[in-house]
Amino acid sequence: xxxxxxxxxxxxxxxxxxxxxxxxxxxxxxxxxxxxxxxxxxxxxxxxxxxxxxxxxxxxxxxxxxxxxxxxxxxxxxxxxxxxxxxxxxxxxxxxxxxxxxxxxxxxxxxxxxxxxxxxxxxxxxxxxxxxxxxxxxxxxxxxxxxxxxxxxxxxxxx
Ligand SMILES: Nc1nc2c([nH]c(=O)n2[C@@H]2O[C@H](COP(=O)(O)OP(=O)(O)OP(=O)(O)O)[C@@H](O)[C@H]2O)c(=O)[nH]1
Numbered sequence: 001x002x003x004x005x006x007x008x009x010x011x012x013x014x015x016x017x018x019x020x021x022x023x024x025x026x027x028x029x030x031x032x033x034x035x036x037x038x039x040x041x042x043x044x045x046x047x048x049x050x051x052x053x054x055x056x057x058x059x060x061x062x063x064x065x066x067x068x069x070x071x072x073x074x075x076x077x078x079x080x081x082x083x084x085x086x087x088x089x090x091x092x093x094x095x096x097x098x099x100x101x102x103x104x105x106x107x108x109x110x111x112x113x114x115x116x117x118x119x120x121x122x123x124x125x126x127x128x129x130x131x132x133x134x135x136x137x138x139x140x141x142x143x144x145x146x147x148x149x150x151x152x153x154x155x156x157x158x159x
Pocket of ligand 1: 019020021044045050051052053054055056103105143144145146
């Protein structure tokens with residue numbers, strides 16, 4: 001008799017969707033500001049403010065994906081060595097996620113970049129201080145996962 005068990009769910013269906021995002025901070029102390037991007041209307045979470053980034057594509061490391069997304073979305077060049085893991089958040093498939101998969105959002109601190117961030121058509125950018133970040137979280141004008149990340153992101157503005 002075989003002791004091999006068949007998985008109830010195919011392994012590929014259970015894999016979480018990996019999303020990477022960057023916390024770009026400019027200035028120091030009271031002058032410190034964090035970059036947020038407003039998602040274009042018509043997209044999932046359209047109109048909400050989030051950290052720039054996107055999905056990790058097959059074959060990419062998370063840092064490679066972040067470097068690519070920041071180049072595509074903001075037109076800036078980031079060295080992977082300047083992307084430091086900061087925190088993460090998870091949204092369960094049971095909370096209404098696309099395609100019934102968990103979403104894992106990896107937030108990196110980006111300490112340096114080349115170029116000036118420019119918003120893509122339909123998107124917008126703003127540099128927020130600690131009070132601005134709190135206000136967006138309290139007003140729920142960020143995706144739920146980002147509100148969870150804000151507690152850690154806030155510390156970047158207080159360091
Ligand atoms: N980039 C980004 N996505 C986030 C954040 N928070 C959050 O819930 N998400 C969700 O993560 C999912 C994937 O992000 P995305 O749509 O930016 O990925 P992408 O650029 O590769 O997508 P696309 O090329 O298909 O438009 C979306 O459902 C988005 O709403 C965040 O802070 N940054």
